[in-house]
Amino acid sequence: MVTPVANTRSGRPRDERIDSAVRAATVDLLNEVGYAALTLEAVAVRAGTSKPALRRRWRGRQHLVVDALAATVGTSPTPDTGCTHCDLIAGIQTLTEAFTTKIGRRVLPALVADLADDPELAETFLNRYFHPRRATTAEALRRGIERGDLSPDTDIDLLLDMLASTTYYRVLFGHLPVTEGLAKQVVETILAGVATPHWRNHHH
Amino acid sequence: MVTPVANTRSGRPRDERIDSAVRAATVDLLNEVGYAALTLEAVAVRAGTSKPALRRRWRGRQHLVVDALAATVGTSPTPDTGCTHCDLIAGIQTLTEAFTTKIGRRVLPALVADLADDPELAETFLNRYFHPRRATTAEALRRGIERGDLSPDTDIDLLLDMLASTTYYRVLFGHLPVTEGLAKQVVETILAGVATPHWRNHHH
């Protein structure tokens, strides 16, 4: 759980309708005003409750947002079709789609930036979002190796990073758009490489 | 210039010693307390001036930080040694080094996250930081193409993103460290690709 205070046992039980109302209010407000302008006060008012009720459940704005998004947005696993590059493209494609929503484009970067200041939040975030998605793509890579499509000494972690990072990079800096074909381009470049036979002969 | 108001003509000229004192104070405080805890008030006090003096020069915290960093940190261009992959590795290496400082690791992610909320800030940032560095690496790629090391139909923009993004990705999520050899790994993966000859024959 994310609740800072352990719900020990006795006494008045927590009103769970508040939990869901707050999560809904948080997502609503994120869509309306963004992350930087999200105030706990506004969330409490929108959810029809009070600030301390929020604070008892979440340590702060970041934790609330992580929890609210996790309960709302889902993760799409990388498929297993027998075609290595198709699976990878499909897996990265879902990342691209996640960045078409306002929350993806504007909230996620800010949230991620906050991870650096709070290791506990970072751990929560990684376990809830990052690693699940990453694990399914890692499976696809391992299948590719077994299938003989990918080199057996492939550094899977490195590849996972290279596959996903470009999309994120473009969203963050905004210097180039995240096009529909980007996933395909990235996957094929990583698989095929860009060097000419001339270079390959000279250096490998 | 970053000054929000153009210094048209008449009136009292701006005291430029304040500009430099504030920039220095900003960098100092970024190193001490980080970006999230950076206060305009504290910067003003540290610089021996006042809040309105800052506000006249910079639109907000973000703009001040961009300007202060630009005036302090420099950009290391990608070298030109005649060896394509050596140059690329060296170019990416400087990015890795930039993330070894506290400012690189903790300030830059937060700053970049703020770009999404302010297009004007994003433009300033890109023109001051991003594009200059990127341009020198783009040159290295073009030389590689001319030299016959890289495929002539290489998508340069895509490659530039793929080269730099992995480092940034690891810094942001912190799931894996940014090692010294990362630049080399990334460059060689992109050049050589990870697919086996078996895959290449089947699909290309």
Add this chain to the structure above:
Amino acid sequence: MVTPVANTRSGRPRDERIDSAVRAATVDLLNEVGYAALTLEAVAVRAGTSKPALRRRWRGRQHLVVDALAATVGTSPTPDTGCTHCDLIAGIQTLTEAFTTKIGRRVLPALVADLADDPELAETFLNRYFHPRRATTAEALRRGIERGDLSPDTDIDLLLDMLASTTYYRVLFGHLPVTEGLAKQVVETILAGVATPHWRNHHH
């Protein structure tokens, strides 16, 4: 109470040590810098608290000063010795003495001037300062009437004003000093009048 918001019922109770610390700081600063230069910010710093804490308790500088002075300075009642003019002189004398302090001479005039801009403040001031003092002098006048010293159709309100106003007038305009004998002169003039028997015969 002077507190703008009624302390209805629930919620965190107010820290009363802040109240007294602020009042003490206010009186100190009034003695040091006067009324015009009295800053809420400086009061907060001196009292070791913050501006919003002050603002929750008092609507503004004026209200704070009224409250701080009322809690510090006391009112000396007009005595009852059986001698009408002696009592009146003694009563007015305390007013003279109040104007020997720096707060009396420099703070009160400015404070009183502010009453015109804020009816609520004026009411508070009158109830706390003005009327209590005035009531005791009114008693002395009524005793003088009963005793047969003063004309039974005396306009008490008018006399109260005439007794006190001269001292105030001299303090305000500073054209003449407030001497020790002033109270006696005023009282005796009002009692005896300045007209000659010649005038009295002609007009009354």
Add this chain to the structure above:
Amino acid sequence: MVTPVANTRSGRPRDERIDSAVRAATVDLLNEVGYAALTLEAVAVRAGTSKPALRRRWRGRQHLVVDALAATVGTSPTPDTGCTHCDLIAGIQTLTEAFTTKIGRRVLPALVADLADDPELAETFLNRYFHPRRATTAEALRRGIERGDLSPDTDIDLLLDMLASTTYYRVLFGHLPVTEGLAKQVVETILAGVATPHWRNHHH
């Protein structure tokens, strides 16, 4: 003159239309927003000029107000009809009338309060407003003495203060209205006194 800088001799002469425009703007704004909310900036804008133009002519807000009022409001002298108490009543009456205007009721008290902080301003004010009016009433008192209406050992200064101060007192504290008959009441009280023959025999 009120001009802080002596208009020595050569150079560009001062634009006197600005003087009168500023004075008019000052009076206008005093009527609109009062004294406390009067800002030099607003005056400058209203007068179609700039702040330094004002500052060159007047040392501050107070001096500007004193000058603007002096150039606008006039002083009505105490008449000389041969009737002592009639003249005195008429003289005080003009004071009453002065306090029926908004400027009289709201601006004058605040302005007078500022006199305590600036001796030079106080002198200017006394010479322009206070003493001229006072002198004409003093003449009336001297005529009353010569005429045999007033006691020859009358303290003229004391009487002048007692005559005028009550009106001012009521305006300042607002505890009682300044009625039309107030002047008459004050004058007759001072002339006749309020003591009974019983008291007079016992103590004088």
Add this chain to the structure above:
DNA sequence: CCATAACCGAGACGGTACGTCGCGTCTTGAT
């Protein structure tokens, strides 16, 4: 008669203080 020098009007600046927003905490009453 013109050049010079002084002064004027105006804009922008540096800084103090204000009033406000939001966070995180504490205390009371109700469940």
Add this chain to the structure above:
DNA sequence: ATCAAGACGCGACGTACCGTCTCGGTTATGG
């Protein structure tokens, strides 16, 4: 005994205003 909620203490923000400095333009005087 624990929860929900209101109020509080405080850090920081963004703004208004003051008093000052500098600039370009205008005007009287001296050569």
